[in-house]
Amino acid sequence: MKRLSVASAPAKVILFGEHFVVYNKPAIVMAINMRAYAKSKPEESQKIIIESKSMNISGAFTISGDYQPIIGGFEGKEKLLPIYVAIKSILERAGEERGVRVEIDSTIPVAAGLGSSAAVSVASAAAVSSLLELNISREDIFMAALEAERIVHENPSGVDPAISTYGGLIVYRKGDGIRRLSVDARLPLVVGDTGIKRVTGEMVLLVGEMRRRYPLVVDRIMDSGEAIVDVGVEALRRGDLKTIGDLMNINHALLCALGLSNETIERLIHAARRAGAFGAKLTGAGGGGCMIALSPPDRINYVVRAIENAGGRAFITDISLEGVRVEVQQPNSA
Numbered sequence: 001m002k003r004l005s006v007a008s009a010p011a012k013v014i015l016f017g018e019h020f021v022v023y024n025k026p027a028i029v030m031a032i033n034m035r036a037y038a039k040s041k042p043e044e045s046q047k048i049i050i051e052s053k054s055m056n057i058s059g060a061f062t063i064s065g066d067y068q069p070i071i072g073g074f075e076g077k078e079k080l081l082p083i084y085v086a087i088k089s090i091l092e093r094a095g096e097e098r099g100v101r102v103e104i105d106s107t108i109p110v111a112a113g114l115g116s117s118a119a120v121s122v123a124s125a126a127a128v129s130s131l132l133e134l135n136i137s138r139e140d141i142f143m144a145a146l147e148a149e150r151i152v153h154e155n156p157s158g159v160d161p162a163i164s165t166y167g168g169l170i171v172y173r174k175g176d177g178i179r180r181l182s183v184d185a186r187l188p189l190v191v192g193d194t195g196i197k198r199v200t201g202e203m204v205l206l207v208g209e210m211r212r213r214y215p216l217v218v219d220r221i222m223d224s225g226e227a228i229v230d231v232g233v234e235a236l237r238r239g240d241l242k243t244i245g246d247l248m249n250i251n252h253a254l255l256c257a258l259g260l261s262n263e264t265i266e267r268l269i270h271a272a273r274r275a276g277a278f279g280a281k282l283t284g285a286g287g288g289g290c291m292i293a294l295s296p297p298d299r300i301n302y303v304v305r306a307i308e309n310a311g312g313r314a315f316i317t318d319i320s321l322e323g324v325r326v327e328v329q330q331p332n333s334a
């Protein structure tokens with residue numbers, strides 16, 4: 001066993017197909033250059049101790065899952081539980097019952113649609129498997145993080161842990177694994193955060209309820225989502241930003257039809273379009289969280305400013321080709 005191991009995993013934006021991907025439709029998703037870090041060390045007490053700097057919570061889990069808070073009281077358990085599940089899944093796969101200590105450091109906004117929880121689970125699973133020098137594949141890391149996602153919401157498609165594990169730009173369909181896409185252009189994306197936190201599981205349930213009430217209508221909306229992905233794959237391959245932007249606008253309208261947008265998201269989206277974006281849409285679960293805008297390179301700063309003037313926090317993002325990675329440690333670092 002090593003004395004220390006650090007791993008990191010990227011956040012993501014969904015370009016096309018969120019929610020529909022829960023119902024076996026494809027989605028196109030891109031890893032972005034914002035990462036969650038997990039530092040792991042051996043722990044003599046045989047417990048799994050997890051400390052999240054960004055959430056200011058820490059606590060100890062026994063192997064059987066009992067929780068003892070260290071910082072943040074018993075409320076902290078719910079937030080740390082997915083990380084514990086990811087770590088435990090790795091230990092079980094390897095037939096290990098050792099204690100580990102994991103420190104999380106992430107700048108990815110939480111509950112904002114950027115895949116923060118999956119990135120943290122993926123990074124933690126990788127840090128622990130590297131610490132214990134286990135022969136664990138990326139698929140195992142993905143599966144461990146998918147188990148963790150089931151704690152976050154009941155019926156995850158797996159798109160978030162997949163992109164965080166594999167990185168780049170992928171087409172994802174539940175059960176089919178990933179298909180990598182190469183793009184013949186840069187994708188100058190602006191992310192606008194509404195600052196409104198939302199619960200993914202509640203938004204997924206909302207779509208489920210709409211589908212239950214209006215199956216004929218919602219199934220057609222989801223078929224349109226699939227067609228957007230098909231046309232989007234070709235547009236991305238050609239680097240046709242205008243078409244990609246149009247498809248983002250259509251995809252957003254479909255999500256809107258299901259009740260996933262709100263006034264604040266709409267304000268940021270319309271501000272981005274008015275400032276010259278090719279297209280803009282909500283990204284992730286909706287109901288708050290983030291929107292994305294695809295901008296001509298020479299308009300990108302206008303788009304950022306327009307989103308900020310409309311009350312959002314905006315930043316420019318780029319693709320992260322790398323998914324999960326074990327960080328190289330300096331010989332004396334701890």
Ligand code: MEV
Nearest residue numbers: 018019156157158284285
């Ligand atoms: C959340 O990033 C994406 C959703 O489609 C949920 C999921 O795929 O599990 C809303």
